[in-house]
Amino acid sequence: MAKHHITTTINGEEAEYLCEPQETLLDVLRDQVGLTGTKEGCSSGDCGACSVMLDGRLVCSCLVLGVEAGGKSVETIEGMADGEDLHPLQQKFLEEAALQCGFCTPGVLIAAKALLDTNNNPTETEVRYWLAGNLCRCTGYDKIIRAVMDTAADMRGA
Amino acid sequence: MVKVTLSSGTAQQFTNGVTEVNVEAKNVRQMFKALEANFPGLGEEIQTSMSVAIDGVILPDPFLEEVTEASEIFVLPKIGGG
Amino acid sequence: MNEQPKQFKWVGTRAIRPDGVDKVTGRAMYGADLSLPGMVEGKVVRSPHAHARIISIDTSKAEALNGVTAVITAADMPVADSKPVASGEAMINFKDLANNVLAREKALYEGQAVAAVAAKTADIAEQAAALIVVNYEVLPHVIDVMEAIKEDAPVLHDDMFTGGVKPKPEKASNVANRVEFALGDADAGFAAADLVIERQFTTEPVHQGYIEPHAVVADMNPDGKVDVFCSSQGHFMVRAFCSQLLHIEMSKIKVTAAEIGGGFGGKTTVYLEPLAIMLSRKSGRPVRMTMSREEVFRGSGATSGAAMTIKMGATKDGKITGAYAELYLQAGAFPGSPVGPAAMTAFAPYDLANVKVVGFDVVSNRQKVVAYRAPGAPISEYGVESVVDELASELGIDPIEIRSMNGAKEGTQAAYGVKFGTIGFQETLDAAKATEHFKTPLGPNQGRGVASGFWFNIGGESCAGIRINEDGSISLTEGSPDIGGSRASMALMAAETLGVDYNKIKPSVVDTDATGYHFVTGGSRVTFATGMAVVEASKAAIDELRARAAQIWDVDVEGVVWEDGHAKPASTNVGDFEPMSLAELAKVANKTGGPISGHADINAKGAGPAFGTHICDVEVDPDTGHVTVLRYTAVQDAGRAIHPGYVEGQIQGGAVQGIGWALNEEYIYDENGCLENAGFLDYRVPVASDLPMIDAIIVEVPNPTHPFGVRGVGEVPIIPPLAAVSNAVAAATGVRFNRLPLSPPTILAGIAAKK
Ligand code: FES
Ligand code: FES
Numbered sequence: 001m002a003k004h005h006i007t008t009t010i011n012g013e014e015a016e017y018l019c020e021p022q023e024t025l026l027d028v029l030r031d032q033v034g035l036t037g038t039k040e041g042c043s044s045g046d047c048g049a050c051s052v053m054l055d056g057r058l059v060c061s062c063l064v065l066g067v068e069a070g071g072k073s074v075e076t077i078e079g080m081a082d083g084e085d086l087h088p089l090q091q092k093f094l095e096e097a098a099l100q101c102g103f104c105t106p107g108v109l110i111a112a113k114a115l116l117d118t119n120n121n122p123t124e125t126e127v128r129y130w131l132a133g134n135l136c137r138c139t140g141y142d143k144i145i146r147a148v149m150d151t152a153a154d155m156r157g158a
Numbered sequence: 159m160v161k162v163t164l165s166s167g168t169a170q171q172f173t174n175g176v177t178e179v180n181v182e183a184k185n186v187r188q189m190f191k192a193l194e195a196n197f198p199g200l201g202e203e204i205q206t207s208m209s210v211a212i213d214g215v216i217l218p219d220p221f222l223e224e225v226t227e228a229s230e231i232f233v234l235p236k237i238g239g240g
Numbered sequence: 241m242n243e244q245p246k247q248f249k250w251v252g253t254r255a256i257r258p259d260g261v262d263k264v265t266g267r268a269m270y271g272a273d274l275s276l277p278g279m280v281e282g283k284v285v286r287s288p289h290a291h292a293r294i295i296s297i298d299t300s301k302a303e304a305l306n307g308v309t310a311v312i313t314a315a316d317m318p319v320a321d322s323k324p325v326a327s328g329e330a331m332i333n334f335k336d337l338a339n340n341v342l343a344r345e346k347a348l349y350e351g352q353a354v355a356a357v358a359a360k361t362a363d364i365a366e367q368a369a370a371l372i373v374v375n376y377e378v379l380p381h382v383i384d385v386m387e388a389i390k391e392d393a394p395v396l397h398d399d400m401f402t403g404g405v406k407p408k409p410e411k412a413s414n415v416a417n418r419v420e421f422a423l424g425d426a427d428a429g430f431a432a433a434d435l436v437i438e439r440q441f442t443t444e445p446v447h448q449g450y451i452e453p454h455a456v457v458a459d460m461n462p463d464g465k466v467d468v469f470c471s472s473q474g475h476f477m478v479r480a481f482c483s484q485l486l487h488i489e490m491s492k493i494k495v496t497a498a499e500i501g502g503g504f505g506g507k508t509t510v511y512l513e514p515l516a517i518m519l520s521r522k523s524g525r526p527v528r529m530t531m532s533r534e535e536v537f538r539g540s541g542a543t544s545g546a547a548m549t550i551k552m553g554a555t556k557d558g559k560i561t562g563a564y565a566e567l568y569l570q571a572g573a574f575p576g577s578p579v580g581p582a583a584m585t586a587f588a589p590y591d592l593a594n595v596k597v598v599g600f601d602v603v604s605n606r607q608k609v610v611a612y613r614a615p616g617a618p619i620s621e622y623g624v625e626s627v628v629d630e631l632a633s634e635l636g637i638d639p640i641e642i643r644s645m646n647g648a649k650e651g652t653q654a655a656y657g658v659k660f661g662t663i664g665f666q667e668t669l670d671a672a673k674a675t676e677h678f679k680t681p682l683g684p685n686q687g688r689g690v691a692s693g694f695w696f697n698i699g700g701e702s703c704a705g706i707r708i709n710e711d712g713s714i715s716l717t718e719g720s721p722d723i724g725g726s727r728a729s730m731a732l733m734a735a736e737t738l739g740v741d742y743n744k745i746k747p748s749v750v751d752t753d754a755t756g757y758h759f760v761t762g763g764s765r766v767t768f769a770t771g772m773a774v775v776e777a778s779k780a781a782i783d784e785l786r787a788r789a790a791q792i793w794d795v796d797v798e799g800v801v802w803e804d805g806h807a808k809p810a811s812t813n814v815g816d817f818e819p820m821s822l823a824e825l826a827k828v829a830n831k832t833g834g835p836i837s838g839h840a841d842i843n844a845k846g847a848g849p850a851f852g853t854h855i856c857d858v859e860v861d862p863d864t865g866h867v868t869v870l871r872y873t874a875v876q877d878a879g880r881a882i883h884p885g886y887v888e889g890q891i892q893g894g895a896v897q898g899i900g901w902a903l904n905e906e907y908i909y910d911e912n913g914c915l916e917n918a919g920f921l922d923y924r925v926p927v928a929s930d931l932p933m934i935d936a937i938i939v940e941v942p943n944p945t946h947p948f949g950v951r952g953v954g955e956v957p958i959i960p961p962l963a964a965v966s967n968a969v970a971a972a973t974g975v976r977f978n979r980l981p982l983s984p985p986t987i988l989a990g991i992a993a994k995k
Contacts, residue, residue, distance in 0.1 A: 020363070036273035037266015039501070041451040042533040046920035049451055077266035090264040094256045097885030100724035100893060102263030103270060103452045103501025125929075132929040135920060137449045137502050138724060139889050140896030141928040142936075163657055166596070167420030171406050177422075207324065207331045211658040215846045215945070218700065232657030235419065235580035236331065237696050239763020239955055240448075240505025240613035 011079025019066035028066035037077040048134030051107035077106035098147035100138035172200040250735040257728040271455030271471030282529035283365035285355040287347030290381035290605040290913025301371040307364040310522035314344040336574035348573035351538025358519040381605040381913040388604040416575030417601040429562020429594030433553025444906035445545040452501020458516035459526035474760030505611030506541030537918035543612035544569040550623040567599040572608040582616030584656035614955035625691040625963030639690040664877030664941030665851035687971025693959025697952035699844030700759030704773035712823025716747040719758040725886035737778035739805030764952030769844035781838025848943025848951035852876035854960035865984030879943040879951030888936040898961025
């Protein structure tokens with residue numbers, strides 16, 4: 001089958017890859033582009049470990065085809081920190097022990113950032129529903145929810 | 159003489175249901191030997207697939223630990239965990 | 241939460257974990273994240289039948305497919321002996337393990353591996369897998385534990401005779417083993433009771449549900465050396481099992497621990513690893529294998545479904561006089577359910593003179609169960625804690641009070657024999673009783689449940705190395721895969737012992753060539769046992785540092801003490817020397833004998849038993865049967881919390897897994913014995929919007945055998961929620977369901993039956 005040549009922007013940099021028509025964006029990111037920070041937990045849209053931003057929209061990259069990213073901009077966990085400066089959410093997750101195994105963490109961070117980018121004062125319920133698509137089996141969510149709310153509070157205060 | 163307490167299940171298999179057995183031993187290794195001599199199969203069974211608790215401390219791989227008349231010795235299954 | 245006593249500088253602080261930045265930036269390498277040059281992808285062919293004889297396997301079409309590099313079946317694997325071998329603390333029957341990894345004569349569950357292929361791409365591997373033709377003779381199957389013990393049930397293994405009974409049965413059956421523990425005379429205990437309650441309970445099979453599917457990369461060289469990179473709870477376990485299964489010397493297998501995306505006991509065995517090695521041997525290339533989520537649900541992990549009878553008697557004033565339990569646990573396709581620990585833990589929280597527990601290990605056509613947090617204990621303690629709750633409410637006694645009154649204390653003999661040393665059960669009850677939560681009034685359709693839990697905790701083999709670098713920084717090596725922040729705990733204990741800055745210590749989980757045997761990360765042992773090794777290694781390094789200072793000062797080593805990260809003269813008699821810091825001693829190590837290090841290789845003994853008490857508030861919607869958890873408090877004796885943040889995290893995460901077990905999670909099989917809900921959409925683990933905050937309260941009753949008092953934390957918190965939730969639902973609805981999960985249809989039916 002002929003591969004498609006795709007040009008896109010990943011974490012602010014222009015990127016190109018060849019992909020099969022049926023290949024998901026998740027597989028492309030992990031196997032072609034070498035960005036393995038985006039995780040696969042189910043490949044059916046149920047766990048959120050593969051969350052990325054596609055043209056500013058939060059998506060499960062396992063439900064998006066690699067070819068669909070053509071001409072669009074993709075943001076992954078690898079682009080979240082600014083060089084050595086962690087994003088406030090990343091920093092807060094470390095300070096508040098909001099990760100245990102860390103496998104859900106990239107997806108949770110991407111999703112949480114998408115929330116805070118549009119709403120810097122979410123209620124606990126809003127955070128819980130926003131993150132309901134990101135499964136975490138280790139933490140019981142408590143510290144994740146707190147870290148997101150505390151980051152929002154810091155960002156409002158800053 | 160040291161007193162070794164078996165679970166009722168283990169006792170039914172090896173000692174006709176007697177849960178407390180006394181053997182001559184100064185350490186666990188000798189205890190296994192004596193148990194095996196008195197109740198064929200028992201010493202071997204404990205050594206290969208069970209734990210021994212001495213004075214409240216569960217030992218998965220006991221061998222050279224000293225035992226005395228005052229020791230409280232229990233035999234129990236091995237414990238793993240998640 | 242208790243603040244730490246002041247005598248510690250590092251232990252008890254909420255330090256940033258050393259592997260943290262890698263994990264929040266996507267750099268950390270998990271099992272599926274490694275690619276090697278020339279690597280091919282492996283894929284497993286699985287049985288579509290719950291029970292079937294394998295008549296033949298035709299791999300020729302798959303082998304002929306362009307891009308396929310290897311195809312394997314059980315015929316490629318050495319035949320294993322059926323004799324159980326002690327492996328770590330578990331008894332492993334390698335014949336069963338081999339069959340579980342790759343079925344030989346029969347497929348015993350849907351999803352069991354029967355063949356595997358490797359090909360240049362995952363797509364080709366998938367096509368090749370579809371081309372493998374397996375000819376099955378489908379056999380009758382049995383899933384449910386009580387069905388499986390029936391006289392006329394299909395028998396899985398015709399050479400299996402119930403163990404633990406005398407005389408040996410004449411007929412093969414699905415009952416693999418019987419265990420029994422008794423103390424005093426249970427019947428006499430019931431005779432002395434004013435109230436006796438006997439109930440039957442069932443729980444359904446559940447999966448550990450780690451978010452990272454199993455994944456491995458294996459690379460076998462032509463000279464027979466193997467490199468394995470995989471996500472597991474013990475890379476030494478992987479080495480030992482692969483060595484046994486494939487007849488490769490241990491020294492030829494190097495296993496590197498990938499970061500692990502959750503395990504909860506489910507990654508304490510091998511599935512893909514031996515297959516990947518065999519495929520790599522045949523392909524002459526590195527092979528990567530990953531499970532899909534569906535494969536994870538069908539073919540890996542999971543714990544027993546169970547049925548049990550619990551009978552308890554008490555006097556009018558609440559003293560429990562007798563207790564009896566009969567437990568039946570599914571083992572899955574091969575013997576080895578956690579019925580032993582289920583039986584031992586059942587009544588362990590209580591001081592009972594007359595108690596008897598009988599347990600049965602029952603095989604059925606499901607995947608072989610594997611450890612899941614405190615294996616067995618959530619099941620049996622669910623039944624017991626439900627009956628204790630019913631006793632309390634029938635007798636009009638507060639649920640915490642009845643537990644305090646009967647609770648185990650130092651010196652109490654547990655039904656499984658052992659007398660407890662210093663334990664903190666009463667302290668968890670007192671702390672629970674003192675919470676504002678316990679005193680807050682409830683509204684209509686709401687109920688509150690209380691339950692406690694016990695787990696032994698374990699020790700086992702661990703090693704640690706402390707290397708003091710020339711600049712005074714410290715490399716700490718150990719071999720327990722870090723599943724939830726243990727590198728931080730190790731570095732904290734080393735910093736405390738050595739008296740140096742936590743940030744000067746870099747802990748690493750090193751490969752199987754670089755350190756000695758470690759038992760798996762499980763049983764709540766790492767902070768205890770590996771922590772003990774770290775403290776001993778640090779002490780060995782301190783002895784070396786003191787010796788070096790003694791040389792420099794030209795005094796006896798006894799004249800040098802180690803305080804606050806410095807060598808100091810023990811007294812003014814020794815001489816008037818300026819204290820030397822660790823960094824200063826490191827700088828001149830070349831002049832005093834070379835590099836400075838400390839090592840410890842131990843088999844840790846004296847793990848401290850741990851208890852927890854949980855309080856749960858629910859609201860039940862009488863129209864839909866939906867249960868909302870309104871508020872949750874989990875109290876636990878941690879002995880000592882080395883890193884309170886990660887201790888709380890363990891407690892919260894365990895509690896939520898228990899809530900999932902109680903409310904939503906279950907394996908659902910169709911009439912053919914095939915799993916109907918092998919995905920996160922239909923196997924519903926708790927999501928963020930299902931839950932309230934989980935208040936974790938750490939109680940610290942130090943374990944006297946650990947240098948800092950650690951008991952271990954990870955197992956206990958999954959035990960109490962099953963009964964805490966269902967006791968709360970009983971309080972809210974007035975109905976005792978005595979079965980899990982408490983899904984809406986169950987609740988609605990129960991409410992309707994009451995009316
Ligand atoms: S991998 Fe995409 S949602 Fe799970
Ligand atoms: S930290 Fe392990 S899944 Fe979230």
